[in-house]
Amino acid sequence: MGDATISGETNSSGGQTIRPEEAAHFGSLARDWWDPKGSSAMLHKLNPVRLQFVRAAIDAHWGADPESLQPLAGRSALDVGCGAGLLCEPLARLGADVTGVDAAPENTAAAAQHAEGVGLDIRYIAGEIAALDIGTFDLVTCMEVIEHVADQHAFVAALADRLAPGGLLILSTPNRTPQSQLLLVRAAEALGAIPKGTHHWDDFVTPEELRGLLADAGLTMGEPRGIGFSPGKGLHLSGDLALNYIVTATRA
Template sequence: MDNATATSAAAPTIDPNEAAHFGSLASQWWDPNGSSAMLHKLNPVRLSFIREAIDAHFGSDSRSVRPLAGKRALDAGCGAGLLCEPLARLGAAVCGVDAAPENIAAATAHAEAMGLLAPLPYPSPEGEGAAGTVTYLSGELGTLNLGTFDLVTALEVIEHVTDKAAFISQLAARLAPGGLMILSCPNRTLTSRLLMVEAAERLGQVPRGTHDWNQFATPEELAALAADAGLELGEPKGIAWSPLKGLALSDDLSLNFIVTATKG
């Protein structure tokens, strides 16, 4: 490991203010009508992209209900587990990591109620590889001893970290050879500023203070960060909004985009 890689692996990326903001919303995370209502609308759209990407990358049968059986998945910035639980139901042994201990507590309680909580936490060898279960940890991704994963996801997280380059490098370090990474981020455009910050936050669709438009990344910026970390991005897909369809996958990248990444 060279000095630059070692520095990135240990660099702090958690913004305490961001962690406190999202931690304060933990009790409402699983309420589809609460402060995370927009995430509940977004989640099926993201899962559609993820399932297609999994089948394309790993060659799984699109009719299979457990295409991730025998695989390990990491969701970085997992919140209270809205993505982790579906990944577990797809057969993965899932580890969710988040900056806010309150989110991890809410995620753990919900997974336990759903019968999805892993019997033992990472990095215990006995706790790893439990197909169809989730375990949760709070802390800096770069300092947790987690090993590598077949699938790594970080959705709507990059815009909330203090050091994007270090965070992407830490994600890359967790990706196993031949693995698949999926990233999503709001695009820094006039459209995202008007709809995600001005409209959504002012109209109460998203809690005030959730987004800092200046921290959004463009697809070109994310591609450059990924390349520096030894990753190659696929073709981004937009997540757009319309009055008729609501949120849906689109060729329009101006609001939000989701993309695969693999080791080059």
Template sequence: MSDSSIVQDEIDRFGAMAGDWWDPSGASAMLHKLNPVRLAYVRDQVDRHWQGDEQGLKPLAGRTALDVGCGAGLLAEPLARLGATVTAIDAAPGLIAAAQLHARGQGLDVDYRVSTVEALDGQYDLVTSMEVIEHVADPRAFVAALERRLAPGGLLILSTPNATGWSKLLTITLAEGVGAIPRGTHDFDKFIAPERMQALLADAGLQCIDVEGIAFSPTRGLHLSDDLRLNYLVAAVRA
């Protein structure tokens, strides 16, 4: 069993945030702001990929989903509400415990597991991993492990900060500097540019079918954009 994605310091750091993960004003406040933007992208890509009804309430009904690095379930719960049978994994036991508790309170059935993607079996129609790849030890091996979990005809969606000066300024210098993101969360040397991301996907036998930015403005806040400088999402399928 390979644990190539494991960086223990990262697990400990995020695990320490479990207690207030669901507090929109707590240590995970930025993730709460990011989540609706990411979810809008996921919904759009799901509708496109499976040519579903854009007005339908359960576009993932009858499909399986895997959320890798799920934290305490910010994305996994909406995926379940969209109709998916959801498995969600994280290497931090405290986060999984918080996720299980919150899901029960919401009446949601999500299969939460303390696991790495390398240790997991099975394949899933939709695989998501949001703001995770910049925290792993070996991005190439991590993407390859994600590909192994993707079912034939499936869809993979990732998000990550871009490796730009603008991203470093907003994410580390400003957001971490003022405490909007816990200090030490990010290492700029591990940020991944879209070109490198597409190469990692190609090396794993995946084809990138879409790239979209997450930008910030004082009037709109975080929003989907053609501007990739801050953060971006990618959708991929088997090549």
């Protein structure tokens, strides 16, 4: 399930490539985004799994102490397609100076309100990632977003443009497999686990395709980790990439 939808051209004018229908879909969910039993309940279950990977990747990339409470202290972080801030807030608690960008103004408004309510100083901006003059960041995250954009090649190039020298990019996305079509689209929508119309299976990206997109943007992809599900474990990091996966990327 996507956190949000946003895309960017790489031309100097920052051409508009956000899919309006996708932005409207996710913006309509802004009101109850922080309700763990609401329409974004699946994201609340997915977020701790992502964070487990993110924390390990941060520690490995910068040689941080695994016991440190703020391994991102003194570093900047950008979450692209931030929704209402489910990932931005943990990144801020890890010490980062955080910016969240999203296509839907409803989402950034909800994110800013929630951050203020819990005492976190996070900058939220609605708009086209390639068109925003926001500089570069040590950490760039993009969770369940690339499958929603109008131009995946241009979008990845825009993400790479936001990455500071020596920086780390982390992405997660559903894999395009028969298993994901059955479970993440048909079954999940039929059972009400995600809102109808959230996923379009044809837009899912395989690890091989993502590796190529990243390479075209001058980035090297790390070894992907699957995000699987079982009745006993629930959502968890796995060696099985069939449903969903998460990866790091750095400059080649």
